[in-house]
Amino acid sequence: MGNFFSLVQNENMKIYRRVRTWVMLGILVIVNLLIPILFSMVESGGQTTIWDSVILSSSFTFFLCTIFSVIIAADSVAGEFSWGTIKLLLIRPWSRSKILLSKYVSVVLFSLLCTLLLAGISILVSSLLFSGAAESGMLPFGKSGMAFTLQYLLCDYVNLFITVAIAFMLSTVFRAGGLAIGLALFMMFTKGIFTTLFSPERYVWAKYLIFTHMDLTNYLQSSEGPGGITLGFSLAVLAVYYIVFLAISWYVFSKRDVAA
């Protein structure tokens, strides 16, 4: 009945018809414009390449990108419950799984939009401001600046993608947007501490913790992570966590009794 695309269209409408969304996208654009400009002002010697600038800039702005995607993800399901519109949504001839999936798709689309916006603007502005062609100290041997940067951004996106899945799950389970945002961001900022405390070098079981694997940028410099874990292993662990998060969301959402 009907087509799934119209459900996604609905979810998109609910994201982009809100002033809040445009404020967030606006902030993202402005910050991505400003940070390379600030670099160009403090930088001296004309040594910085375009790609150095992009990586430095995105190491700031990707936080913003993640936070905004998490906010949208956290509100996707919890918002419907707090507005009471969930009742109108679930009495249409669509299974709950499809409604949940349409919400998730719209959230992922938003996170892609943010990331592409971030990458596009910072590459554009950096290429206007910087022209240094020197070999960068940040680059591992034998990689071009562009390839390294794109891989770096891809690793950042994987990190964001998992964080968003966590926020989406928490939003579905607790039906409280604030809690979902808070916990997801808590995980984002503390995963470094967790990795330090429970390093796979000290504890064998620590290599099955999600925190150990969320930041894949290490693999750009060396093929082996702490405790001898490999990229393939990291991806496998992330995939398992990801599937579990989505399965929990799906189970809770489709079984829940919707009451006031």
Place this chain on the structure above:
Amino acid sequence: MQHEPVVRLEGVTKKVSSKTLVENVTLDIPPGQVFGFLGPNGAGKTTTIRMMVGLTSISQGDIKICGYSIKEHFEKAVSNVGAIVENPEMYKFLTGYQNLRHFARMMTGINDARIQEVVKLVGLNNRIHDKVKTYSLGMRQRLGVAQAILHRPKLLILDEPTNGLDPQGIRELRDYLRHLCHEEGTTVFVSSHLLSEMELMCDSVAIIQNGRLIDVRSLKDGSIEGQDAALETEFMVDEPVKALSILQGGTQQGSLITLKLNRDEVAEMNARLVQAGIKVYGIHTVTRSLEEQFLEMTGGDPIG
């Protein structure tokens, strides 16, 4: 009933942990009626409605809408239903029209002309392109009705639809529901605790208390008691004591004498009184309002 019922509740029970909210309710709702669902607060009305639209799981029993089980064929069953469950909550940051577009996209075969038609029907033409957050409760109620009837459902379920409406709004809603029911053949299922309202609006009512169905009755065409049933009749006379002995029975209260009589007996008793020289100032049958019947049935039982 000669027609297949639109909704069939078969021994429906809802348990939440150890509490039974709805217990073994069996009810057929015939097509083309405004069917009232009456009960005090906490009787299980909303819980039953939530089960009918699949918002809440059914612990035991089944509900069939147009022959499809809401448990097994949810999508087919629910496509025959339009509903407002509790308050008509809409997306406040969207306009009324965008809200309707949103719900129209979730159904098949609703074009723009149909949306316009529905908007006109509920009288929101002037404000439909304003954001819902600027709407009054009455306007949101109208928008709620609009989204519920967009796809011309066979069954319209309204939970406490007159909540928060002014008398004018209530009247319009009532006329409108009657129109839907009688012109378009929609079956309307309305829950309420406002008895006088139900009496004006409904063809039949089911009464629920403490999760149990306690009565189903028709309200129109002389009700279930029929033409020739004995009704409570009051005689207003000048000499009640004398009249009492002539009438052989009944109860006296001031100048009123009350007894149960059918049509012919009323005429006969009147003749007797007049022959005995008693002045009869008035005769009328005591029709108990739904409210009195309801209170009588549900007693003063506490909620729970």
